[in-house]
Amino acid sequence: MERINIYNPNIAPYAKSAIDAIESGWISNHGKYIGLATEKLKEIMKCKHVILMANGTCATHCLFLALKHAHPTITKIYVPNNAYVAAWNAALMEYSECQLSVMRMDASTWNICTDEEYIATLDPNAAMLVVHNVGNVVNVPRLKRLRPDMVFVEDNCEGFLGKYGEQEHDDDQPQYSGTSDATLCSSVSFYGNKIITTGEGGAFFTNDDAIYEHISRVYSQGMSAKRYVHEVHAYNYRMTNVQAAFLYDQLCDLDAIIAQKTRVFDTYVALLNEHDLLRSGRVRLYEKEAGTQSTHWIFALRIVGNTKTVDETAAFFDANGIDVRPFFYPIHAHAHLSGLTCVIGDDDAVSVRLNQEIIMVPSSPDMTLDEQRRVIDTVHKFVMHLNGVNVQTIQDQDHHNGMPMPMPMPMLHQIVNIIKHDTDNLSFRYFNNRTIETALQTHAITNVYYVADDANDANDANDANDAITDFIGYAHIDFDAVSNRHWFGIYICKSQRGKKYGALVLNDTIHQFCIQTKYQYDVYLSVDCTNMHALHLYEINKFEIVETRDTVYVMRRKCNAVSDGVM
Numbered sequence: 033m034e035r036i037n038i039y040n041p042n043i044a045p046y047a048k049s050a051i052d053a054i055e056s057g058w059i060s061n062h063g064k065y066i067g068l069a070t071e072k073l074k075e076i077m078k079c080k081h082v083i084l085m086a087n088g089t090c091a092t093h094c095l096f097l098a099l100k101h102a103h104p105t106i107t108k109i110y111v112p113n114n115a116y117v118a119a120w121n122a123a124l125m126e127y128s129e130c131q132l133s134v135m136r137m138d139a140s141t142w143n144i145c146t147d148e149e150y151i152a153t154l155d156p157n158a159a160m161l162v163v164h165n166v167g168n169v170v171n172v173p174r175l176k177r178l179r180p181d182m183v184f185v186e187d188n189c190e191g192f193l194g195k196y197g198e199q200e201h202d203d204d205q206p207q208y209s210g211t212s213d214a215t216l217c218s219s220v221s222f223y224g225n226k227i228i229t230t231g232e233g234g235a236f237f238t239n240d241d242a243i244y245e246h247i248s249r250v251y252s253q254g255m256s257a258k259r260y261v262h263e264v265h266a267y268n269y270r271m272t273n274v275q276a277a278f279l280y281d282q283l284c285d286l287d288a289i290i291a292q293k294t295r296v297f298d299t300y301v302a303l304l305n306e307h308d309l310l311r312s313g314r315v316r317l318y319e320k321e322a323g324t325q326s327t328h329w330i331f332a333l334r335i336v337g338n339t340k341t342v343d344e345t346a347a348f349f350d351a352n353g354i355d356v357r358p359f360f361y362p363i364h365a366h367a368h369l370s371g372l373t374c375v376i377g378d379d380d381a382v383s384v385r386l387n388q389e390i391i392m393v394p395s396s397p398d399m400t401l402d403e404q405r406r407v408i409d410t411v412h413k414f415v416m417h418l419n420g421v422n423v424q425t426i427q428d429q430d431h432h433n434g435m436p437m438p439m440p441m442p443m444l445h446q447i448v449n450i451i452k453h454d455t456d457n458l459s460f461r462y463f464n465n466r467t468i469e470t471a472l473q474t475h476a477i478t479n480v481y482y483v484a485d486d487a488n489d490a491n492d493a494n495d496a497n498d499a500i501t502d503f504i505g506y507a508h509i510d511f512d513a514v515s516n517r518h519w520f521g522i523y524i525c526k527s528q529r530g531k532k533y534g535a536l537v538l539n540d541t542i543h544q545f546c547i548q549t550k551y552q553y554d555v556y557l558s559v560d561c562t563n564m565h566a567l568h569l570y571e572i573n574k575f576e577i578v579e580t581r582d583t584v585y586v587m588r589r590k591c592n593a594v595s596d597g598v599m
């Protein structure tokens with residue numbers, strides 16, 4: 033099984049200018065591509081000043097050099113409780129630990145809480161480091177309207193190419209995050225896993241002439257008019273001409289790069305829908321703040337109620353050949369930041385939960401549909417695992433590594449017995465006039481679902497005794513040669529009804545069938561017209577009524593309709 037990496041940069045098509053830079057001999061921070069990429073970035077982002085830098089961390093450090101320079105009396109900086117560590121570290125390069133104050137997080141946006149009442153409680157004469165986590169943009173112009181007294185700086189390393197600005201404010205048309213006049217300055221990263229990459233690299237943005245003046249000196253050794261005489265404490269944060277050349281070629285092809293990433297994101301959403309993971313509430317994506325457009329950096333999803341630790345979750349995906357990352361830990365998880373004073377109180381629970389439940393999944397621009405399918409299939413498997421659901425596919429018995437599996441047939445007999453003796457079961461009449469043996473001959477899929485005794489053995493569902501004592505349900509897809517149709521059948525055990533297992537079992541079986549048959553066949557079912565509960569389940573899971581036969585509806589789920597969004 034080939035491993036799917038969290039990110040493979042797509043740099044090869046954008047090497048032409050970099051080779052030119054190397055051949056020209058201008059490989060340090062002088063050369064034409066520094067100017068070309070800077071101008072291009074300014075033009076695209078509609079920002080007055082841009083300074084290319086060596087990486088996102090030093091660009092973020094410059095936010096605080098700028099803040100200190102322009103607002104020397106500010107002594108309190110609000111920072112988010114969950115963020116990539118470089119954001120806090122950059123603040124600590126200029127401010128002491130006791131000057132940082134930790135903000136509460138929002139469980140739906142995965143960013144800082146921006147509720148009006150909460151923002152109103154923040155101290156005056158303070159600054160805020162805004163971080164657009166995993167590409168979800170915080171509406172900074174709105175925050176500035178709420179708190180005109182506060183100074184905002186943006187770590188836009190993950191938010192690059194996102195937008196903010198609300199239409200209802202005439203002066204507030206959507207603009208790229210990090211470029212508003214509401215913000216003092218912003219930073220981006222061009223690290224290898226970013227939408228635009230120069231390997232290592234970053235940039236500093238501001239519309240303020242004085243800030244630009246100051247940072248253009250301190251980022252490059254504090255050059256004065258007289259060579260080797262320096263007036264300020266400064267740094268070497270320069271980008272090379274070769275890196276700038278990579279940047280320039282990508283900026284010239286920006287629309288295509290964004291389209292590729294958008295395809296990956298849209299496909300993930302379609303696949304999650306195919307498994308019914310979003311509507312069922314088992315998986316959530318972040319909510320966007322009003323007046324913002326997120327950027328397609330890395331696809332992240334929240335597995336609601338994930339009780340596994342970050343390491344256990346990563347190990348599960350790793351065992352399935354998929355590289356994932358957890359969402360950022362709360363600030364106190366880091367030894368050097370554990371003593372920070374904060375205003376979060378009990379709300380740390382949100383930060384802990386976000387870190388535990390959210391995973392970032394592979395998001396390379398060149399991911400194939402099959403790779404993305406494998407990722408979301410594994411998410412589905414993980415959700416089943418969390419719910420303690422094991423699945424036993426019966427027709428696997430002859431093909432299980434060449435060895436017959438010992439349990440399935442006796443198990444199936446016992447299960448059919450349970451079904452036949454369920455006096456409340458008037459709707460699933462499939463086995464009333466069939467033997468198991470004849471039924472199996474025409475089955476494309478026969479699945480038995482049961483609660484895993486030990487969630488850890490959820491991957492090897494071979495124990496027939498488990499299946500009987502903790503039986504959840506049964507589902508099949510049966511081919512009927514007369515009608516030339518595939519028919520779906522489902523039974524949920526009496527003691528397990530009302531626990532939302534129906535949708536899980538239905539989608540699992542049909543998805544398995546679609547994959548197995550390469551999305552060639554529609555699936556049909558028949559349901560009593562009076563069985564409102566079942567009708568509702570089928571309708572919300574994409575079945576539609578196509579015929580009425582006496583007291584029975586025939587419903588169809590188009591398999592190609594399910595995959596429309598992802599082909």
Ligand SMILES: Cc1ncc(COP(=O)(O)O)c(C=O)c1O
Nearest residue numbers: 087088089116118119189221223
């Ligand atoms: C929010 C945030 N800030 C800062 C950085 C640092 O950027 P770099 O890795 O280019 O130094 C990153 C990294 O990507 C980041 O995600």
